[in-house]
Amino acid sequence: MTIRDVAARAGVSHQTVSRVINNSERVNDDTRARVEATITEMGYRPNAIARFMARGRTYNLACLSPNLTDFTYANIIEAAETEARRLGYFLLIASAPDENSFTTLIDQLLLSRRAEGLLVISPFLDARHERLPRNIPVVFVGAEPQQGRAPSVRLDETKGGYMATRHLLELGHRQIAHVTGLMIEDCSRFRLVGYREALKEAGIDFETSLVIEGDWSATSGYKAVQQLWQQGAQFSAIFAQNDRMAVGAIRAIRDAGKQVPCDISVIGYDDMPLASYFDPSLTTLRQDMSAIGRQAAQLLIDRLANPRSPLKHVRLPVQLVVRTSTAPYVMKGGS
Amino acid sequence: MTIRDVAARAGVSHQTVSRVINNSERVNDDTRARVEATITEMGYRPNAIARFMARGRTYNLACLSPNLTDFTYANIIEAAETEARRLGYFLLIASAPDENSFTTLIDQLLLSRRAEGLLVISPFLDARHERLPRNIPVVFVGAEPQQGRAPSVRLDETKGGYMATRHLLELGHRQIAHVTGLMIEDCSRFRLVGYREALKEAGIDFETSLVIEGDWSATSGYKAVQQLWQQGAQFSAIFAQNDRMAVGAIRAIRDAGKQVPCDISVIGYDDMPLASYFDPSLTTLRQDMSAIGRQAAQLLIDRLANPRSPLKHVRLPVQLVVRTSTAPYVMKGGS
DNA sequence: ATGAAAGCGCTAACAA
DNA sequence: TTGTTAGCGCTTTCAT
Numbered sequence: 001m002t003i004r005d006v007a008a009r010a011g012v013s014h015q016t017v018s019r020v021i022n023n024s025e026r027v028n029d030d031t032r033a034r035v036e037a038t039i040t041e042m043g044y045r046p047n048a049i050a051r052f053m054a055r056g057r058t059y060n061l062a063c064l065s066p067n068l069t070d071f072t073y074a075n076i077i078e079a080a081e082t083e084a085r086r087l088g089y090f091l092l093i094a095s096a097p098d099e100n101s102f103t104t105l106i107d108q109l110l111l112s113r114r115a116e117g118l119l120v121i122s123p124f125l126d127a128r129h130e131r132l133p134r135n136i137p138v139v140f141v142g143a144e145p146q147q148g149r150a151p152s153v154r155l156d157e158t159k160g161g162y163m164a165t166r167h168l169l170e171l172g173h174r175q176i177a178h179v180t181g182l183m184i185e186d187c188s189r190f191r192l193v194g195y196r197e198a199l200k201e202a203g204i205d206f207e208t209s210l211v212i213e214g215d216w217s218a219t220s221g222y223k224a225v226q227q228l229w230q231q232g233a234q235f236s237a238i239f240a241q242n243d244r245m246a247v248g249a250i251r252a253i254r255d256a257g258k259q260v261p262c263d264i265s266v267i268g269y270d271d272m273p274l275a276s277y278f279d280p281s282l283t284t285l286r287q288d289m290s291a292i293g294r295q296a297a298q299l300l301i302d303r304l305a306n307p308r309s310p311l312k313h314v315r316l317p318v319q320l321v322v323r324t325s326t327a328p329y330v331m332k333g334g335s
Numbered sequence: 336m337t338i339r340d341v342a343a344r345a346g347v348s349h350q351t352v353s354r355v356i357n358n359s360e361r362v363n364d365d366t367r368a369r370v371e372a373t374i375t376e377m378g379y380r381p382n383a384i385a386r387f388m389a390r391g392r393t394y395n396l397a398c399l400s401p402n403l404t405d406f407t408y409a410n411i412i413e414a415a416e417t418e419a420r421r422l423g424y425f426l427l428i429a430s431a432p433d434e435n436s437f438t439t440l441i442d443q444l445l446l447s448r449r450a451e452g453l454l455v456i457s458p459f460l461d462a463r464h465e466r467l468p469r470n471i472p473v474v475f476v477g478a479e480p481q482q483g484r485a486p487s488v489r490l491d492e493t494k495g496g497y498m499a500t501r502h503l504l505e506l507g508h509r510q511i512a513h514v515t516g517l518m519i520e521d522c523s524r525f526r527l528v529g530y531r532e533a534l535k536e537a538g539i540d541f542e543t544s545l546v547i548e549g550d551w552s553a554t555s556g557y558k559a560v561q562q563l564w565q566q567g568a569q570f571s572a573i574f575a576q577n578d579r580m581a582v583g584a585i586r587a588i589r590d591a592g593k594q595v596p597c598d599i600s601v602i603g604y605d606d607m608p609l610a611s612y613f614d615p616s617l618t619t620l621r622q623d624m625s626a627i628g629r630q631a632a633q634l635l636i637d638r639l640a641n642p643r644s645p646l647k648h649v650r651l652p653v654q655l656v657v658r659t660s661t662a663p664y665v666m667k668g669g670s
Numbered sequence: 671a672t673g674a675a676a677g678c679g680c681t682a683a684c685a686a
Numbered sequence: 687t688t689g690t691t692a693g694c695g696c697t698t699t700c701a702t
Contacts, residue, residue, distance in 0.1 A: 002679055013689045018681065028687055045446035049387045050679035053694050058384060068413040071404060078403040078430055085429070090443070093428045094420070095413055108425070111380035218612050247612045254614075277553050277582045279589075279614040337695055348673045353697065363671055385695035388678050 001044055010038040021046050052114070059089050061300060062115035064096045064105055066123065071272060072289050073121055076141060079293025080119060087301050091119070102128045110136055117300045123185040137303040141296050143186040144313065151303060153296045153314045157187045160285050160318040161194020164239045164267050167283070167320055169202045172329030173237035173265060178211045179224040179249060181241045188213075191241050191269070209233055214245045221248025229256070236264060236329050243268035243275050243284055250278070250325065261327035271321050281323035291316055336379050345373040356381050387449070394424050396635060397450035399431045399440055401458065406607060407624050408456055411476060414628025415454060422636050426454070437463040445471055452635045458520040472638040476631050478521040479648065486638060488631045488649045492522045495620045495653040496529020499574045499602050502618070502655055504537045507664030508572035508600060513546045514559040514584060516576045523548075526576050526604070544568055549580045556583025564591070571599060571664050578603035578610050578619055585613070585660065596662035606656050616658035626651055 003021075007014040012031060019027045020035040027035075038044075052058045061084055065073045077093055084091040092109055096102040109115045110133055117137040122129070124143055132138055138145075140152040168176050178195050181188040196206050210233055214220035221240055225248075228235065240246035246268030250260045260266050260280055268275065271286035295314050302309065338356075342349040347366060354362050355370040362370075373379075387393045396419055400408045412428055419426040427444055431437040444450045445468055452472040457464070459478055467473055473480070475487040503511050513530050516523040531541050545568055549555035556575055560583075563570065575581035581603030585595050595601050595615055603610065606621035630649050637644065 004679080014680085015682095015689060016687090019688090022681080026687060031687080045442065047449060047679055048443075048447040049384060049393060049449055050694095051681075052384050053388050053679075053696090054681040056681095056694065068403070068416070069406060069409040071406065071409075074404040074406075074409045081403070081429060090427070090429075090448070092425070094416060094425075107380065108383075112383040113425070114382060114384055218609060244609065244612075247609060251612060274553060274579065274582060274609075277579075277586060277613075339695080349696085350673060350698095351671085354672085357697080361671060366671080382695055385678095386697075388680090388695075389697040391678065391697095 001042060003044075003046070006035065006038050006042060006044050009042065010035045058114045058116060060092055060109075060113060060115040061089050061117045061119060061297070062092045062094070062105075062109035062113075063119040063121070064094055064102060064109075065121040066097055067095050068093070072270065072287070075289035076121060076293035076296070079290035080297040081293075083294045083297035084301070087297070089116075089297075089301060091297070099126070099128045103131050106131055106133065117304050119296055119300055123187065124182075126184075137300060137307065139296050139300040139303070141292055148311065148313075151299045151312045151314075153292050153299060153316070155187075155287050155292070155318050156315045157190030157318075158194040158197070160269065160287075161191030161239075161241075162198045163194070163318065163320050164191075164269065164285055165195045165198035166201075167322070168237040168239060168265060168267060168326065169198060169204075171237070171265060171326060174202075174204060174329070175235040175237070176210065177225075177228055177233060177235040177238045179214045179221055179238060179240040179245050180211065181214060181216045181245075183213050188241060195239060210235060214241070216242050216244060218244045218248035218251070221245030222252040223248075225249045225252035225256075236332075237326070238264060238266045240266065241269050243270045243272040243282055246282055246284070246325070247278055250280075261325050262330075263332075265326040265329075267326050275321075276323060278325075280325045283323045283326040284321050286319045286321050288316060288319075336377060338379075338381070341370065341373050341377060341379050344377065345370045393449045393451060395427055395444075395448060395450040396424050396452045396454060396632070397427045397429070397440075397444035397448075398454040398456065399429055399437060399444075400456040401432055402430050403428070407605065407622070410624035411456060411628040411631070414625035415632040416628075418629045418632035419636070422632070424451075424632075424636060426632070434461065434463045438466050441466055441468070452639050454631055454635055458522065459517075461519075472635060472642065474631050474635040474638070476627060483646065483648075486634045486647045486649075488627050488634060488651070490522075490622050490627070490653050491650045492525030492653075493529040493532070495604065495622075496526030496574075496576075497533045498529070498653065498655050499526075499604065499620055500530045500533035501536075502657070503572040503574060503600060503602060503661065504533060504539075506572070506600060506661060509539060509664070510570040510572070511545065512560075512563055512568060512570040512573045514549045514556055514573060514575040514580050515546065516549060516551050516580075518548050523576060530574060545570060549576070551577050551579060553579045553583035553586070556580030557587040558583075560584045560587035560591075571667075572661070573599060573601045575601065576604050578605045578607040578617055581617055581619070581660070582613055585615075596660055597665075598667075600661040600664075602661050610656075611658060613660075615660045618658045618661040619656050621654045621656050623651060623654075 003017045004014045007017045081091040094105050096105050121141045122143050138150040144152045212224045246266050268282045268284040271284045275282040338352045339349045342352045416426040429440050431440050456476045457478050473485040479487045547559045581601050603617045603619040606619045610617040
């Protein structure tokens with residue numbers, strides 16, 4: 001069923017129908033009413049594809065994420081999708097776990113399907129970013145683009161790292177171990193910077209031996225603690241760069257016969273679902289992923305309307321959530 | 336840049352270029368080589384939109400889910416998206432939390448954007464299913480369609496309920512409380528059926544007072560346990576229909592000064608991320624959500640090719656994962 | 671093996 | 687206010 005079928009039935013030209021469905025001013029009220037009646041009667045829906053074709057615009061945006069299952073990504077995507085739709089666009093979502101699929105998808109979504117803009121959720125900057133077509137608006141979520149050529153939305157990771165460490169310092173801890181995420185990712189580096197800043201401010205020397213790199217998995221948190229002890233490290237608190245590793249660390253501590261937070265305090269990051277239901281409930285930093293997604297979508301659509309506007313780099317705040325996995329430092333007996 | 340630009344540059348007609356990019360047989364090898372060279376040289380990409388227009392096919396599928404963040408949905412969607420892409424389609428993903436957005440999206444995706452098929456992730460059957468357009472292939476994930484008019488993919492929920500209960504029975508428990516999900520959802524009902532079957536098989540009378548409806552949240556699991564005790568229910572084990580409620584139940588048990596699994600065994604459902612990191616680690620039923628997503632995509636694409644093939648209703652198995660939140664029944668002293 | 675013509679369903683410019 | 691005429695970039699006849 002096409003615009004012409006409707007036109008024939010309503011006794012007008014197809015152009016008039018077009019005007020009606022596009023809310024053009026220049027239509028007689030009677031005619032409009034008649035056409036609209038015919039449309040509902042026939043159950044006609046304009047073909048968006050043909051519309052794209054004629055207008056040269058798709059109102060499609062693309063979103064590439066390493067995966068769709070990680071709850072942080074999922075939250076960002078859901079919010080971005082909803083916001084995009086609210087603003088009259090549609091977000092094409094795809095998972096690009098590796099560089100190959102990333103490149104292929106860029107091709108499919110931007111070049112073939114003519115998405116008008118791209119949202120890249122990317123924890124780190126690697127070669128794939130060089131494949132990005134110029135002249136198509138891009139917004140980065142997570143990592144910032146190399147040359148600062150595209151807008152980005154990020155959480156204030158440095159501040160987060162600082163706040164987590166500061167919380168432990170305020171509880172009286174002086175020896176604070178730090179389990180980072182993958183150091184190829186921007187956020188890990190920034191959180192580490194925050195950790196160092198807080199220590200420095202407190203007049204505590206930074207000890208390399210207290211920092212260990214994890215891979216975000218609970219297992220890596222578990223192993224990190226074991227390794228720290230094995231290397232003879234002394235610490236009364238741990239700052240893990242995400243909740244999963246924090247949970248792993250807690251397990252390791254408990255398996256070693258110690259208690260959290262009595263013997264060792266642990267702070268995580270993310271405030272993942274059920275963080276409050278672990279035992280002990282996790283002290284952590286909450287990130288508003290939905291806000292990121294919304295902002296990212298807005299930034300991208302802004303850019304579409306205004307390609308030459310100055311690049312914005314949005315940085316959203318994080319929030320400390322104190323629960324029961326951290327406690328004041330207590331001097332321990334023994335050597 | 337269009338097919339004609341390439342044609343002009345290569346000194347052929349635009350039609351020949353079309354033949355080349357469509358791998359038509361009827362092209363001279365020399366010509367093909369020349370055209371292909373021109374294509375790479377110019378970086379030409381066929382406009383998929385125009386192609387849809389001319390061919391009348393979009394190769395788009397749509398997927399509607401209550402949300403994108405629940406890890407079970409996210410897994411299904413990710414797998415379906417990947418599989419669809421592998422098979423030459425693209426999955427348009429959108430979250431439809433309520434009936435309104437569901438209806439709107441059906442309109443946008445199927446009618447306007449001409450998606451060729453629909454994947455509905457839907458835990459329950461409500462009015463929205465009546466809005467589904469006929470003559471467009473639909474596959475249901477989760478709930479089964481009323482009239483069995485569309486194919487569906489589901490886990491064997493009844494079997495899962497049976498297995499969970501059976502596990503507790505084999506440990507010697509006779510009084511098994513059951514915290515269900517929302518009873519408007521199919522899976523809750525089926526799992527309850529499995530629970531009853533297992534009891535019956537073991538010669539145990541079904542007690543309404545031991546069954547309580549939750550809403551899938553940890554909080555509801557917590558409250559369910561409190562309510563059971565308040566009503567004077569006696570039980571040595573709990574079967575919660577998801578892990579979140581199981582976690583809530585465990586918290587309630589502990590808050591009441593009892594231990595899991597010594598005093599009360601708890602089994603969950605889903606094997607959610609970090610289920611093994613809770614304390615105690617959760618005994619639960621694992622569902623292969625990725626398999627569901629893959630199967631659903633395949634079923635839908637099958638149906639596109641073969642609209643009159645018999646409706647398939649795939650039912651995938653679930654798997655018992657025994658951890659430490661369940662233990663053999665021990666007779667307690669006291670009255 | 672290649673090219674010319676027509677049309678997919680719509681919008682944009684122009685004409686009436 | 688309405689209708690007519692051209693395309694959008696491609697594919698699909700049908701000629702050659």
